[in-house]
Amino acid sequence: MDEPDTPERRGRLSRPRVLAAAVALVDREGLTALTMRRLATDLGVEPMAIYRYTSSKEALLDGLVEAFFSEVNDRLRTTADTDAGPSRDPVGAPVGILPWRAELRRIARAFAAVVHAHREILPVVATRPLAVPVARRPAPALQLTEHILAVLGRAGFDDATALTIYRAFVAWNLGRLLVDKRQVVDDPDEPDLLLRLGLHRLPAAEYPRLRALVPKFAEYDEEQELIAGLDSLLNRMPEPPLDSFYDGSAR
């Protein structure tokens, strides 16, 4: 009523724009800053306008998951670990080229990279599937699942084994990242290491080992442990009956 009706009052918004703003807001100020009202302000719009592009706040969270997996898929499409031509598969450039183990490693790395690129996205990605049935998951998430199952199928695994591998793969990735991202430090501004870790709060009598080890909690190579654990989980999977078409390196 007051605004000079700038060029496009109409058509400012779109689902991608809304999701992008939501992701940006969460990245900048954390999950608790993500409110419909705040997001509307960021978009220069009244709160209710957002509801044209997402039906509720819960749906908006699923939108974050959607954006997350889109980014994972993008990364898989563009950053091939190997040299191979393009592919028909919506996910993963070098389809059918990499042996299945290597492809799963590649996916794990992409997943981790996107998690690290968005500091507070992990809790959402880890917990929303507890509330959303498979068939209603965001398309990009389904595409990645489809891709993984396709890779395992092509490698020759039967259905049951493919699912077992899939579950182990997802569980390990999620669990690892949840552990990697756990907050260790108490007050990051404190210069003294002991105080920073809040060690004075851990009585040595009750927690001797913990007290001794906490200072080392953050000293490890995340990627190395991610891949090492993944390999040990995958190595004890029964080999596919007619493997080694794409993957001659079987253990």
Place this chain on the structure above:
Amino acid sequence: MDEPDTPERRGRLSRPRVLAAAVALVDREGLTALTMRRLATDLGVEPMAIYRYTSSKEALLDGLVEAFFSEVNDRLRTTADTDAGPSRDPVGAPVGILPWRAELRRIARAFAAVVHAHREILPVVATRPLAVPVARRPAPALQLTEHILAVLGRAGFDDATALTIYRAFVAWNLGRLLVDKRQVVDDPDEPDLLLRLGLHRLPAAEYPRLRALVPKFAEYDEEQELIAGLDSLLNRMPEPPLDSFYDGSAR
């Protein structure tokens, strides 16, 4: 002002009582039902009364984590998988008796059992540590960590390896349970399997493998996969230099 001042209007509340009510409420009606006001009603008290026992709602969530790990520890104390006398250790009955692998298996099972006993606790247990520094975690959680590190120390692992095992252990347990508890079904009341799974929502053209496999998503043995994966993660850990005092069965 109206109530007949039943025996004890004073001293009705206590931290354990508040936490128990919170757990019960979440178990009965889910996490979203847990509001300060609702919890107060359940306790027969005005909302602000709760703040004497927890400083905020976030603190209340940490209280849930506290209650959770208490229960895990209780279970470890009382349900020994083996016959051994009592122990001084606050956690785990047969201290130093079980080889480290078996003890970790026992803990994993207890953890899973408690998760399954409280349908909506997992997201809280999985994500709160992302916000709470180690030194401020609830005592029961710290006790369990201490116990695990002690077991690994006694088994002869050096600090770095013990931490690596600890991280892998926690990550696997959390990840597995998050995957186990993912919602598969769309409408549980629908008698037709296809509709129940919402398969009509998954176009076969885009998701051929997914569509074929979703009906088998829930057909697996959770405990078997939990333990199998745990074993494969642990088996590739470097053996402790002077192991085999308690654990002669090393690989």
Place this chain on the structure above:
DNA sequence: TGGATTAAATTTACTCCGTATCCTTACATC
């Protein structure tokens, strides 16, 4: 015994959140 002290719980009230409902505006179409 009886007032003072203190702990426990209530009262009141404020701000912010999600969102239902209704309304206005501008564009596309004929």
Place this chain on the structure above:
DNA sequence: GATGTAAGGATACGGAGTAAATTTAATCCA
């Protein structure tokens, strides 16, 4: 140009978390 429609705005309501001040009841000490 009338009309239908889609995008966004205005208004409003109930419920959430919680700060602050207050009442109530037990405890302690004279």
